[in-house]
Amino acid sequence: MGISASGVLMPPVATWLIEMLGWRGAYITYGCMVLFIATPVIFMMVKTRPEDVGLLPDGEQADPNTAVAEPIPEPDWTTKTLMRNPAFWSIAFTCVYFRQF
DSSP: OHHHHHHHHHHHHHHHHHHHHHHHHHHHHHHHHIIIIIHHHHHHHOOOSGGGGTOOOTTOOOOTTSOOOOOOOOOOOOHHHHHTOHHHHHHHHHHHHHHTO
């Protein structure tokens, strides 16, 4: 949503800034806007630790009083099972097809 909003809002803002400050001043103003407005917003929204969203880091045990879902077993991938998997072939053909371009 931010990319779409900036695609609509920023061209008129850039035009106005260039008319008022020149292209160098507009460039510096945009840099300051990114540094002082966008960067703090990004740091507030990006979650870097599992605890930030109520999860546990790998290897830590959950509280025994809370309900924990059974872990999903990881598939045992062998070459034979991989070659029979249609998802593998669709990815492989897509990669080969787009590599030609």
